[in-house]
Amino acid sequence: MAAEEREVLAANAAFYEAFAERDMEGMDALWSPRDDVACVHPGWEGISGRSGVMTSWRSILEGPAAPAIACAQERVYLLGDVALVTCVETIPNGELMATNVFVRESGRWRMVHHHAGPIAAGVDDESPPELLN
Amino acid sequence: MAAEEREVLAANAAFYEAFAERDMEGMDALWSPRDDVACVHPGWEGISGRSGVMTSWRSILEGPAAPAIACAQERVYLLGDVALVTCVETIPNGELMATNVFVRESGRWRMVHHHAGPIAAGVDDESPPELLN
Numbered sequence A, B: 001m002a003a004e005e006r007e008v009l010a011a012n013a014a015f016y017e018a019f020a021e022r023d024m025e026g027m028d029a030l031w032s033p034r035d036d037v038a039c040v041h042p043g044w045e046g047i048s049g050r051s052g053v054m055t056s057w058r059s060i061l062e063g064p065a066a067p068a069i070a071c072a073q074e075r076v077y078l079l080g081d082v083a084l085v086t087c088v089e090t091i092p093n094g095e096l097m098a099t100n101v102f103v104r105e106s107g108r109w110r111m112v113h114h115h116a117g118p119i120a121a122g123v124d125d126e127s128p129p130e131l132l133n
Helices: A001-021 A024-030 A049-063 B003-019 B024-030 B051-059
Strands: A038-040 A070-079 A082-091 A094-105 A108-118 B039-042 B070-079 B082-091 B094-105 B107-120
Touching: A001 A024, A001 A070, A001 A082, A001 A094, A001 A108, A001 B003, A001 B070, A024 B082, A038 A049, A038 B082, A049 A094, A070 B070, A070 B082, A070 B107, A082 B107, A094 B107, A108 B070, A108 B082, A108 B107, B003 B024, B003 B082, B003 B107, B024 B051, B039 B051
Parallel strands: A038 A108, B039 B107
Antiparallel strands: A070 A082, A082 A094, A094 A108, B070 B082, B082 B094, B094 B107
8 A cells, every 4th residue: 555545544544533532623633724625414514614614523523412433444546635535434323425535735634525424224336226316 | 716616617517417418428528537436326335446436327327217406506625636516416306415526637627536415304504413423
């Protein structure tokens, strides 16, 4: 595995560690400081802008319903100073697919986008669910 | 609006036009020719690699359940030669949030990733649904 891919996977792991440990400070630090970041939580409309994204994370991490979470099946897609990671998130009531986007800023990979949505139970690539797209 | 942003929005619009018109040839042409592309259809597990992604589009566009689709509320995030677009997709049985990723290759913005997932009915940023993330 290339060094860059290892770095991106480490950044992705830090995101899930901050999530699992309800570490709002760590969550804030791993997101890019730029304003034009975005986040799509499962079932939510998209949130645009750093302030709104951080407010959403605070409400999740400090809320009573914050789920246990684990990440698996990570795949990295390197696009120069941008990297995508897709992975499966396991939470108590199901599985989600996530797309995480990182940008290399001053040598450090920082998150600029997170999108997670549910995987339908019993679905695989060969049996598309009704809600196609 | 910057010229780059207009170009990215045009590429995003071409994606939804190919989708709405069941234009498999157009869909194939707007995706990057590189192998490391990925796609997360709503409810599906992620698909990695150009061949699998194109097979999934063929099954959707040529299948009996291909939904009518329209795209709105596009937002562009420029990251050098990579651009993200978030938008709301309206299909007959609900709304989806999509993240589309484009890469500039030889002056043309080509899709490398698509991720769409349902927006829960009646949800907004201030009232997080139960399935948190």
